[in-house]
Amino acid sequence: MLSMTNISKVFQTDEIQTHALRDFSLQVNEGDFVSVTGPSGSGKTTFLNIAGLLETFTSGSFLLDDINVSGLNDKQRSRFRNEKIGFIFQSFNLIPDLNLFDNVDVPLRYLGLKGKERKERIEHHLDMVGLASRMKHLPSQLSGGQQQRVAIARALATHPRFLLADEPTGNLDTHMAQSVMSLLEDINTKGTTIIMVTHDNELAKRASRKIQIKDGRVSELDKVIDHDIDVSPQAIA
């Protein structure tokens, strides 16, 4: 499903080389719910960006849905993102000039769907996140939790196979975080593969698979106990 082998990512700025990922290898299977934790600057976002074709990598091999993505051009990558990947961002990233309906509509238009089908999908997904009644509202008229739910509706409306979330609850209070997490769990049980970066160990624990990234390298928390971090008993259990 997702297969990274010896991926490395080097950011080359004027004088400094930053090794954001080194020899990074990971397999994610269909239907997994993977949580990703790790210290700040360890490479979590970099990993997610590469996984979501937002960024290219320096070396290694990456198969997504059995396709070698390093061979794709911009148009193909964009199409791939549009059709198969849904993104959820820490700061929601709704388009402030568009109302909720139009926000969910954006990726559907790139998909080239007909108006009727788009309308059905938008209404269905906004309904699913409990915001159908506020379709005509602007993002700025919603709370953070509501905005994130719209973002989830937008990510799901294209029927993606992968959902990539970078700290989706990072800007939400505990209560809101819980409800977003429940929503993600719900989605996962319906078959969407989810990779979620989080700083919240409690939430991370709820994933079916937990990995940690440290210094650009991955370690599987289920299998490896890293002595550098405080792993609570439940996490290993």
Next chain:
Amino acid sequence: MNEIALIFRALLRNKVGAILISLQIALTLTIMVNAVFMMQERHAQMQRPSGLDEANLFYLSNTIFATDYNQEVALRDDLELLRNTPGVVDAIQINAIPLSGGGWSMGLQTEPGENQSSAGVAVYMVDDHAIHTLGLELLSGENFAETDIQWRESGTTRWPAKTIVTQAMAKELYPDDWQSALGKTVYISQTQPIQIIGIVRALQAPWNGWNGVERSMLVPYQMETSNSRYMIRTEPGRRDELMPIIEKALAQSNKGRIIRGLRTMEETRERSYRGHNAVNKILTTVVFTLTLITGFGIVGLAMFSINRRTKQIGTRRALGASRSQIMGYFLIENLMITTLGVVIGSAGAIGLNIWLVNTFTLSPINPVLVVIGIACIYLVGLLAVLYPARKAANISPAIATRTA
């Protein structure tokens, strides 16, 4: 592009900048179209043929100071000298120079009497060599005969019995059928009859800004005057070489006068339209500058809005927009802004023209000009937004996760 509705709705939420640029585009179109129109008018005026063989004509002043000067004899001698100079085609004495700014005018009327309406006409006093010297084209009738030429004493109010008029003057007198002017007796100085014996195609008056500039008449007079002008036509290409030779020959042949003020017809035309040329240059500069400023305005607005929307562009990329779709977004957005400007501007351009027509009696604008103006504005808009749109297209989708 299936994003048009979304682009439009997003634009509506950021109206102010867009409307200001639209108004600037509108103003540019308004001024551009009318300025080009005014330039065209001037250009068309400058293109009107004077009727003369301009390239081979020059003239000079003959200023008499001697008291014992027999003007009639001296004129005959001068013309004989000029006409016999090798390389000279022909020469005449003339009272005024076309396009020079100074000359005589009279009124001609088809019925005699004080209360009859008359048409203004420039008067050229010349002999039977005028048509040949000036290079005029006789459309109908005939030239003056040598015997028609009268000696005009200074101060006389009498007019000769015959005249040759331009086609434009014939049309002015007989609007239904200019050819019918031939042979007709018309009246000069309200009551003096004068017969039209010939019609020439064109001969412009001395005043290029006069709306009757095409209306001229020749009268068969040689003049008594202490300051007369000779117009000389040379063989093609020999004008410049002959000017100093003739100046010298005339000066030497008779010491009782001074020969001065030699000037070619080409220079006279150039001086005559110097103002036109200057105004056209200013208008060109204004249009060019304004277009440039508007272009920069579009670039500025686009850059500003792209910088403001960096994250949203990254998000669109993450959601599946390709580079060309992002580029298309900004091109279409710009097209909408330009179109609003063009709609307002076209109305403005036509409105301003109507005002100009009513206020300065200009002719109405050619709609083709408005269409060309619109095309130019769209082109400028497209060129201006190209660089910002490319910049937007190059925004990395990773921006979506990398900015707060």
